[in-house]
Amino acid sequence: MNSAIVINTTKERKDTGSEWRLLPLRTDDAFTSMAIDEALLKLNAGCKSPNTIRFWRWQPSTVSIGCFQSVEREVDLEVAKRYGVDVVRRITGGGAVFHDHGGELTYSVVCRQGDVPDDVIESYRLICGGLVRGFEHLGLRAEFKPVNDVHANGKKISGSAQTRRWGSVLQHGTVLISPDIRKMFELLKVSREKISDKFIASVYERVTTVEREIGRKPTFEEVREAMLAGFEDSLNVELREGELTSEELELAKKLRPKYASDEWLRKR
Amino acid sequence: MIPYAEFKAPKGVIKVELELTNDRISSAFISGDFFMYPEEAIEALERTLEGVEVQKEALLAAVQNFYNSTGVLTPMVEPRHWVEAILRAASGERK
Numbered sequence: 001m002n003s004a005i006v007i008n009t010t011k012e013r014k015d016t017g018s019e020w021r022l023l024p025l026r027t028d029d030a031f032t033s034m035a036i037d038e039a040l041l042k043l044n045a046g047c048k049s050p051n052t053i054r055f056w057r058w059q060p061s062t063v064s065i066g067c068f069q070s071v072e073r074e075v076d077l078e079v080a081k082r083y084g085v086d087v088v089r090r091i092t093g094g095g096a097v098f099h100d101h102g103g104e105l106t107y108s109v110v111c112r113q114g115d116v117p118d119d120v121i122e123s124y125r126l127i128c129g130g131l132v133r134g135f136e137h138l139g140l141r142a143e144f145k146p147v148n149d150v151h152a153n154g155k156k157i158s159g160s161a162q163t164r165r166w167g168s169v170l171q172h173g174t175v176l177i178s179p180d181i182r183k184m185f186e187l188l189k190v191s192r193e194k195i196s197d198k199f200i201a202s203v204y205e206r207v208t209t210v211e212r213e214i215g216r217k218p219t220f221e222e223v224r225e226a227m228l229a230g231f232e233d234s235l236n237v238e239l240r241e242g243e244l245t246s247e248e249l250e251l252a253k254k255l256r257p258k259y260a261s262d263e264w265l266r267k268r
Numbered sequence: 269m270i271p272y273a274e275f276k277a278p279k280g281v282i283k284v285e286l287e288l289t290n291d292r293i294s295s296a297f298i299s300g301d302f303f304m305y306p307e308e309a310i311e312a313l314e315r316t317l318e319g320v321e322v323q324k325e326a327l328l329a330a331v332q333n334f335y336n337s338t339g340v341l342t343p344m345v346e347p348r349h350w351v352e353a354i355l356r357a358a359s360g361e362r363k
Binding site: 066067068069070073091092093094095096120121146147148161162163164165268 | 279280283297298299300301302303304305306307310341343344
């Protein structure tokens with residue numbers, strides 16, 4: 001009896017206690033977006049930025065690679081050049097991703113490490129839980145697939161990557177709305193023979209998009225609304241609209257050249 | 269030809285490039301789509317392997333020691349997975 005009371009009290013306190021910042025939808029080039037994410041992480045760790053959720057888009061379309069990947073092994077740079085697609089190395093691990101300007105909404109969550117479970121997979125489960133709820137708001141049946149994916153109707157619809165630095169956590173990831181899957185495999189170095197109709201068909205068995213699952217292409221704003229409601233639910237926080245501070249923008253401006261540099265891109 | 273191999277761990281593909289002197293690793297280059305916390309530890313792992321004999325037990329001991337001494341986290345990738353990738357590279361097995 002007593003323990004039940006304690007649990008209730010704790011929950012009530014959490015319900016009213018946490019307020020996170022929600023930033024407006026932005027569209028930037030990859031280098032600026034990566035720099036903003038790192039700036040938020042650094043300043044959150046230094047207690048100068050609040051816990052923050054943001055949604056954003058890529059312009060131009062970009063291939064991002066994980067921080068441990070070799071760009072030469074993973075990306076066909078000639079094809080990227082031909083399509084005008086940027087290539088950037090993330091500070092997070094994981095794989096290479098084609099971020100289609102017209103077909104992907106990306107999210108970032110930045111918070112204190114103490115606000116998510118210590119266990120890495122459990123922390124992905126918590127944050128990806130926001131996406132799961134978000135997809136449910138869009139009418140899909142979704143579930144978390146450890147380590148870092150969300151599946152809808154049995155197929156991958158979102159992938160995330162997380163880093164922990166200086167006492168804070170950055171997790172960013174994709175919401176696949178209607179990306180060009182064929183272009184994705186032209187850009188990524190899967191063996192040539194794999195880019196066949198048969199291979200593409202097998203990808204469609206494993207990967208899906210919001211458009212395909214709900215039978216229409218929702219607006220970016222609609223997906224954003226669904227996801228932010230999902231994050232409020234799963235993280236048990238209240239999102240308050242805010243803007244990037246001048247300190248965040250200045251730090252991002254300083255960090256951007258690193259992401260745009262050849263040295264960083266070819267680090268591995 | 270540089271000894272190179274890929275190994276699919278439960279989470280991520282480990283790609284290993286080696287330089288060998290006799291039966292020992294003189295340098296190792298590891299890439300792939302795994303996760304490692306903290307990320308900088310990848311360089312420590314590569315250094316740890318330098319001078320280690322290409323032999324399962326010796327490699328496993330070195331990698332295990334790297335985990336113990338750094339407290340590094342690699343979700344769903346275990347010491348034996350790195351060792352498997354390294355052994356494949358050393359034996360010239362391609363996958």
